[in-house]
Amino acid sequence: MSTIKPIKIYKPKPYLLACEFSDGFSATIKLEHLRKECPCALCTTEQKKSSFSMDVPLLSTFKAGMNDLKNIKKVGNYAIAVEWGDGHNTGIYTWENLREIFKKHALEQQELEELEKKFG
Numbered sequence: 001m002s003t004i005k006p007i008k009i010y011k012p013k014p015y016l017l018a019c020e021f022s023d024g025f026s027a028t029i030k031l032e033h034l035r036k037e038c039p040c041a042l043c044t045t046e047q048k049k050s051s052f053s054m055d056v057p058l059l060s061t062f063k064a065g066m067n068d069l070k071n072i073k074k075v076g077n078y079a080i081a082v083e084w085g086d087g088h089n090t091g092i093y094t095w096e097n098l099r100e101i102f103k104k105h106a107l108e109q110q111e112l113e114e115l116e117k118k119f120g
Contacts (some may be wrong), residue, residue, distance in 0.1 A: 005095040009072060010078070015119060016112075017069065021103050027106035030115075032067045036103045038091035051079060 008020040017034055019028040038044075065085025073081045075092055083089040093101070107115070 001089040003078075003095055005077075006037055006080075006098060009013060011069065013115070015067070016107075016115070019042060021097065021099060025099070025103075027102040028112060029079070029102055029105040031069050034069075034082070034093075035067050036055075037097075037105075038082075038088070039093060039097055040088075040090040043088075043091060 003019050004025075006019050007022050008018075010017050010018050011031075012028060015031055016028050017031055018026065018028040031090045063086040066088065068085030069082065070085055071083040073083075075081050079092045080098065081089065081092050100113045
């Protein structure tokens with residue numbers, strides 16, 4: 001059984017990330033969604049804490065540069081590691097996890113056009 005994996009990952013805009021997968025699925029998401037879905041232990045703990053409260057997410061999760069993607073590195077043949085503008089770099093996104101994130105947060109063409117009008 002072959003694993004579905006990304007064949008191309010790129011930033012069409014500074015605030016977007018696009019990915020094409022080996023099975024033909026492709027999508028574009030906001031970088032903020034990739035960051036919010038960071039699978040590292042620290043972020044997962046923060047997500048759990050904020051989900052127990054009806055208030056706004058924890059203030060400790062908002063940092064300058066946190067949604068600025070600085071680098072993506074392949075990890076073996078199963079994942080990528082992402083480095084963010086605030087220095088955070090411990091999240092390792094497996095191919096399966098990455099695919100789920102892109103499927104969950106895929107932007108429709110109309111949304112992409114609206115973002116283009118708003119941010120250029």
